[in-house]
Amino acid sequence: MRWFTADLHIHSVLSPCGGLEMSPVALMQRVQDLKIDWIAITDHNSMANCPAYEKVAGDFGIAFTWGVEIQTAEEIHLLAYFDDHSQAQEFDKLLYSSLLPLQNDADFFGDQVVIDENENIIKLEERALINSSIWGVDEAVDMIRNHDGYCMPAHIDATANSIISQLGFIPNPEMFDAFGITAKCNVEAYKQQVPYLETNSLIRSSDAHYLADMGSGWTKFYVEKPVMEEIMLTVSGTNGRLISI
Template sequence: MHEFTRGGHGAEYVKTDLHVHTPGSHDYRDNVPPEDLVEAFEAEGLELVALTDHDCPGWYEEVVDAAEDTDLEILPGVEITTHYGSERRIHVTAVFPPNRADDVNHVLSQIDINPADAEGQHSDEDIEDIYRTVREYDGLPILAHIDERAGAHHEIERSNPIKDDLFDEDLVAALEIVNDETRGEFDGFPFIRSSDAHGLDDIGERYTFMKMTEPSFEGLRTALADPESRISLENTLHEHPSIDGVFCDGEFLQNRGACLDASKSG
């Protein structure tokens, strides 16, 4: 974890992107070094980024090394191709704490994906088993871009009974959406937006603000557990006034001041 230097006290909104690819994915468009990715993250004001290459750990270690002298927090992750769907198979992203980065390979192996030869692979495991395996390694399973291609809502008919298994409120940590209207289709889930960046130009296209004390996996977990007060998909965050200090005039408290160590919060 890099030293957190943003001003203020308590929880603040952090700009996050939990679905970003690198040249470690077979379909990444740009041949760039990890330093260019880090520069693009910083240029877009991102503070918490999850790297989710297709069915492999991808460039996590390389990007973490490149971000060493920045305030960015980079989380390990993966985008898992399931056997659900037809021509376009449904995708699930999984985000892990940094201390479980080495376990991404173990997760993939347990769901019968060979991360050393990821292109064209998919897991034949039941979706509930994929979710549970991710959670066994402290990961957060997220249904990816549900309202676009390879997304569970887009690819599976409403009447298909498998949809209840896919949208399991007890196992799915969040739903990633592209269109705001999709929120009205589901209850009981946190919603996030992510770029699904497959090139430098995609970074910053979509993102989510999450309130946390510092950019971290634990901050992410807390925000997903309390989405109404800690997650915002809006571009503009409103600041609320707060009391920074009190100065007393009169009686025995004459000319005494006290700093309350408070700050503005979104």
């Protein structure tokens, strides 16, 4: 086993609120400079850019996980991750069909760019990815599980679009694999607010939308290999696996 430095909440040029500077090569160069060796792309409500970014990550020797940041009907942000790419693609189709049929206002929110590994534009996504799915939290989690995915609420300490900001508490903590926290979260202080959560179930990430955001938050995992299944084993401390935030 070995230590991996991971940032598992990063946006690409597909997210309307993300910068066009977050192109695959520029992003991987930044990741490499920061000595981060494992990332996940988690765009809003779509995994359309995961294939391109995974290819470029591989060229840079950076481990890559497919992910997505879902906005549920309650306007809660959930992070879903998949080790199985075929399951991820099937899930992505269902997620897309669950989105409200609203058109993206590119002048206000920004373009939603789908690209290939050579940074050629494949298309501009016209459906508004910044809006909610019709799935509620329970249905979203069930759909993730049905596709062999892993799920955690994003940035639970944030004042907007977190499960706690929207509901006031976490109704069923056991339904989630882990819990995302913001880059600036003071874990010791925050634990006073959520004493029912184990520290080793918290995962810090940057939630980067721009290159300047990169490096603001990461988590270290002592695991056999960089896959989500291993992260779930760190939460329980199985066979010496460790997590450090």
